[in-house]
Amino acid sequence: MSTQPDQPEAEHPGRYSHEALLYPGDGQFLSGVLSFVRPAVDAGFPVLVLLTAARIAAVRGALGPAAEKVEFADMAEVGGNPGRIIGAWRRFLDAHGGAAELRGVGEAVFPGRSPAELAECVRYEELLNVAFDPATPLRVLCPYDVAALPAPVIADARRTHPYLTGGIPGDRQRSAGFRPADLAEPYTKRLPARPADAACITFERGGLGGLRSFVTAQAERAGLASRPATALVAAVNEIATNSLQHGGGRGELRVWTDDGWLLCEVSDQGHLTAPLAGQLPPAADQGAGLWLANQLTDLVQIHSSTGGTVVRVHQKL
Secondary structure (H helix, E strand, O other): OOOOOOOEOOOOOOOOEEEEEEEOOHHHHHHHHHHHHHHHHHHOOOEEEEEOHHHHHHHHHHHHHHHHHOEEEEHHHHOOOHHHHHHHHHHHHHHOOOOOOEEEEEOOOOOOOOHHHHHHHHHHHHHHOOOOOOOOOEEEEEEEEOOOOOHHHHHHHHHHOOEEEOOOOOOOEEOOOOOOOOOOOOOOOOOOOOOOOOEEEEEEOOOHHHHHHHHHHHHHHHOOOHHHHHHHHHHHHHHHHHHHHHOOOEEEEEEEEEOOEEEEEEEEOOOOOOOOOOOOOOOOOOOOHHHHHHHHOOEEEEEEEOOEEEEEEEEEO
8 A cells, every 4th residue: 555645654774765854943953853863873873964064063062972973074065066965975875885774964955055056956856866776775864944945945845855754753754746857858957048148169179278278268357266267177178078079079168157156068969868977976988077077166057958968067256
């Protein structure tokens, strides 16, 4: 018999679970996280908590001495670019191979996220449903403040999480609003329109040197500091290399600034369909461009269809 959406969902230890904690304020946040973390600590299970610094301090204080048994990392650093968060869960799993159960708390949506970052947080949550085998003994809890976040963000949380909880032990339920992502065409959502006057250059085989010089000049013009500029040039070079190898042997690059960000967009005639492209380190025989771009820059967005692929890289000014 299937479980009805409004009935508590029995927990299945040793199985992968992705659930949203919908909480209305700081007190409920803390009680919800503690009710998830404490039983795991008491049972000796590995626990990873990815929160902002202030949230980490609150959880540490509430756990007391038990906090020493929990791994903490600042989500603003680990997941400032949401394309790096799945990699953090993978490293956590690899570090604790053989554990009967692992638990993680990850609040990807926090104050200050730009609209583009929020869009990629939604994508991260969608991908988290398919990033690990169902037999993986990992439970991931994603907190969302229903009192502070816009209604569309909460609606996305209900859509991207198979399970919901209000933080009370035993009240986990299946989400009636859950909708699996389309894995056959995972990049069809269009990106916001770029400005018509964006600086543009085309590139072909043998032209990557000119492309790197172009990005360097645009970064200097925008006032991007040296270190992030160097990282941006390397990321765009990697993505353009993918275009030359897999996107028809040529491409176009457009560069512009928008509200404190420098954006570089590479477009080509390729068609990307691998849902987790760029989220995890690639195999030795696969291209590393998208993964490197996520490591080197603040945000990576993709639109792809049979008509071609667009990869948009963001770097904060």
